[in-house]
Amino acid sequence: MLDSRIIMVNTSKKPRFRFAPSPTGYLHVGGARTALYNYLLARQLGGDFILRIEDTDLERSTPESIQAILDSMKWLKMEWDEGPYFQTKRFDLYNQYIDQLIKEKKAYPCFCTSQELEAKRALAQKEKRKPMYDRTCYKLSTSDVEKKISSGEKHCIRFHSHDEGSIIINDLVKGRVEIAEKELDDLIIRRTDGSPTYNFTVVIDDMTMGITHVIRGDDHLNNTPRQMQLYQAFGATPPQFAHLPLILGTDKKRLSKRHGATSVMAYYEMGYLPDALINYLARIGWAYKDQEVFTRQDLIEKFSIESVSKAAGVFNPEKLLWLNGLYIRESKPEDLAKLLPHYLEKRGIISNDTSLFVELVKISQEKSKTLEEMADLVDFAFKETRPDEALQNKFLGKENKPHLKLVYDRLEKLENFDIAGITNVFTTLVQETGLKLGQIAQPVRVALSGKNISPGIYEIIRILGKKTCLARISKYLE
RNA sequence: GCUCCCAUCGUCUAACGGUUAGGACGCGGCCCUCUCAAGGCCGUAGUACGGGUUCGAUUCCCGUUGGGAGCGCCA
Structure with missing residues (x-):
C-alpha cells in the first residue's frame, strides 16, 4: 500500500512551492509559519519558492497590507525566488479558463440574486440541511438563458460539480481524506461584476505556475475537494497538498488580537530577533527528536512535512521569549549593536557611536530577553x-x-x-x-x-x- | 444542523505494539551572586473516556465526549 504521507518528488519536475497570502491585514505569525514551511522545503529540495498575493477581494485588499507582508518576509529573511505575483493582474488569464469551462458546459450562468440565495440558505438552516445551491439556473432551458442574457440580466458563473463518486486527497499532513462529491455544490467562479473567485484563481494559478506542492492552513482542507474537481475539469494533475493545523491562542481559540501580538512586525518592534521567531514558529507543530534550537541551515536540512503534527498548537509567548533571550545571548555583540539603535531611538536616544553600542551590548546581552529590554538596560549611557x-x-x-x-x-x-x-x-x-x-x-x-x-x-x-x-x-x- | 479535521504534562512536543511515558517552556526549591539576569542541581505535572484487536496498547479499530474548520458573488 502506498503511504499517502510521503512527499513525492518527481525528479523530472523541479519542486515549486508558493506562499499565497491575501493582503487584507498584516502578516500574522500563523501565516509566517506557513510561509516558513514552504520556504524550508523549497530550499531543502532545491526548488522554487514563489510569493503570490491573492488580492481578488477588491474591497478588503490594501496597499498597506501588501507592504506589511513584504516587510515581514524580508525581516524574517525568507527570500522568494519568483514574484510577488498579483492575482488582480491575471484576470484575463482566469477569464480564458472560465470561458473554456462555459464552452465545455462545465460551467453555467446563474441569475439568482444574493437575496434569493440568502433566503435559500436560511431555509436550509431552518430545515437542518447543509446549505447548498439548488441549481435553479442549471435547470434553465437554453432559450431561457439566451433570453436572460440578451436582455442584459445580471449573472455570475457557476462551476457544475459532479454528484457521484468521491474525491480522495492524499494529504501530506492529514493522510487520506475522502469526501463524497454530493457534498459539493456548484460554486461561483465568476462574480456578477466579472471578477473571478478564490477557489478558481487558486487552481488556475497553481496549475499555470507549475506549483508541485501546496502547503497551507487546514482551514483550506474543506476547499480542496472542490479545487480537485477543477483540476479534473481541466484534465490537470493536482499538486500534492499539505494542510497545516492552525496556531491557536492561549485559550485554544484561533489566534487573534485578543491574544496579544499576532503580527510579525509587532515582534520586530518588541525587540525579537528574526531567527528566534523563525526557530519558535518552526517548532509549533513540528519537532526533530529533542532538539529545541535550530539554525536556519538546521531547519532546511531537518524539516520534514511528514512529521508535522496533525493537531493545532497553542502559541506560547513565554517560550518564544526564552528562545529570544537565548538567541540574544549567543549573538555576536557586533551584530546586536547594529540592531540596538532602532530601540534606543524609540527612547529619544540618537547616536552613531558604534563602539559604544558594542560595549553596551556586551554588558547587557546576558540580561536581556529582548532588544527592548536591552535598550532599557543601557539607556544610562545616554541620559x-x-x-x-x-x-x-x-x-x-x-x-x-x-x-x-x-x-x-x-x-x-x-x-x-x-x-x-x-x-x-x-x-x-x-x-x-x-x-x-x-x-x-x-x-x-x-x-x-x-x-x-x-x-x-x-x-x-x-x-x-x-x-x-x-x-x-x-x-x-x- | 450537515460535512471534514483533531486529541500525550498548563503549553510545545518525543514515542511509529514491549520505555520507570523522554525533552523543552513555565512553575517551585537549592546553589552562585553588586541588582537583574544567566548558569548549575533537584523537583512538579500527561496518554480525555468507553469498548474491542493483541501475550502486550500512548501507539491499531469502533464509539462517546471535547475542540477546530468549512458550508459566502471572503480568501
Whole structure:
C-alpha cells in the first residue's frame, strides 16, 4: 500500500512551492509559519519558492497590507525566488479558463440574486440541511438563458460539480481524506461584476505556475475537494497538498488580537530577533527528536512535512521569549549593536557611536530577553534618569548617603579608571567598613542608572567615566 | 444542523505494539551572586473516556465526549 504521507518528488519536475497570502491585514505569525514551511522545503529540495498575493477581494485588499507582508518576509529573511505575483493582474488569464469551462458546459450562468440565495440558505438552516445551491439556473432551458442574457440580466458563473463518486486527497499532513462529491455544490467562479473567485484563481494559478506542492492552513482542507474537481475539469494533475493545523491562542481559540501580538512586525518592534521567531514558529507543530534550537541551515536540512503534527498548537509567548533571550545571548555583540539603535531611538536616544553600542551590548546581552529590554538596560549611557520616589527612599535615603559619599571620594581619587581599579574601590571599601557589597553598590546603581535593575555596576561606572559618575552621585549627597 | 479535521504534562512536543511515558517552556526549591539576569542541581505535572484487536496498547479499530474548520458573488 502506498503511504499517502510521503512527499513525492518527481525528479523530472523541479519542486515549486508558493506562499499565497491575501493582503487584507498584516502578516500574522500563523501565516509566517506557513510561509516558513514552504520556504524550508523549497530550499531543502532545491526548488522554487514563489510569493503570490491573492488580492481578488477588491474591497478588503490594501496597499498597506501588501507592504506589511513584504516587510515581514524580508525581516524574517525568507527570500522568494519568483514574484510577488498579483492575482488582480491575471484576470484575463482566469477569464480564458472560465470561458473554456462555459464552452465545455462545465460551467453555467446563474441569475439568482444574493437575496434569493440568502433566503435559500436560511431555509436550509431552518430545515437542518447543509446549505447548498439548488441549481435553479442549471435547470434553465437554453432559450431561457439566451433570453436572460440578451436582455442584459445580471449573472455570475457557476462551476457544475459532479454528484457521484468521491474525491480522495492524499494529504501530506492529514493522510487520506475522502469526501463524497454530493457534498459539493456548484460554486461561483465568476462574480456578477466579472471578477473571478478564490477557489478558481487558486487552481488556475497553481496549475499555470507549475506549483508541485501546496502547503497551507487546514482551514483550506474543506476547499480542496472542490479545487480537485477543477483540476479534473481541466484534465490537470493536482499538486500534492499539505494542510497545516492552525496556531491557536492561549485559550485554544484561533489566534487573534485578543491574544496579544499576532503580527510579525509587532515582534520586530518588541525587540525579537528574526531567527528566534523563525526557530519558535518552526517548532509549533513540528519537532526533530529533542532538539529545541535550530539554525536556519538546521531547519532546511531537518524539516520534514511528514512529521508535522496533525493537531493545532497553542502559541506560547513565554517560550518564544526564552528562545529570544537565548538567541540574544549567543549573538555576536557586533551584530546586536547594529540592531540596538532602532530601540534606543524609540527612547529619544540618537547616536552613531558604534563602539559604544558594542560595549553596551556586551554588558547587557546576558540580561536581556529582548532588544527592548536591552535598550532599557543601557539607556544610562545616554541620559540621566531620576529614580522614582520609592527607589529614592529605599536606596538614597539618609542612611545611604555616607556610603555614597565613601564611593564618591574613592572614585574621585582613582587614577586608573578601569574595571580593575573600580572593582578595587568597592572591595577595599567592603573590607574596611565591614558593609555588605550590596549596601554600597545598590545606592550607586540607583544614583547612576535611575533604576535598581541594571548591568554590572563596575561596567556602568567605567562606561560613564569619572566625571559623569561624580556629577550624578553628587546630586544625592546633599 | 450537515460535512471534514483533531486529541500525550498548563503549553510545545518525543514515542511509529514491549520505555520507570523522554525533552523543552513555565512553575517551585537549592546553589552562585553588586541588582537583574544567566548558569548549575533537584523537583512538579500527561496518554480525555468507553469498548474491542493483541501475550502486550500512548501507539491499531469502533464509539462517546471535547475542540477546530468549512458550508459566502471572503480568501
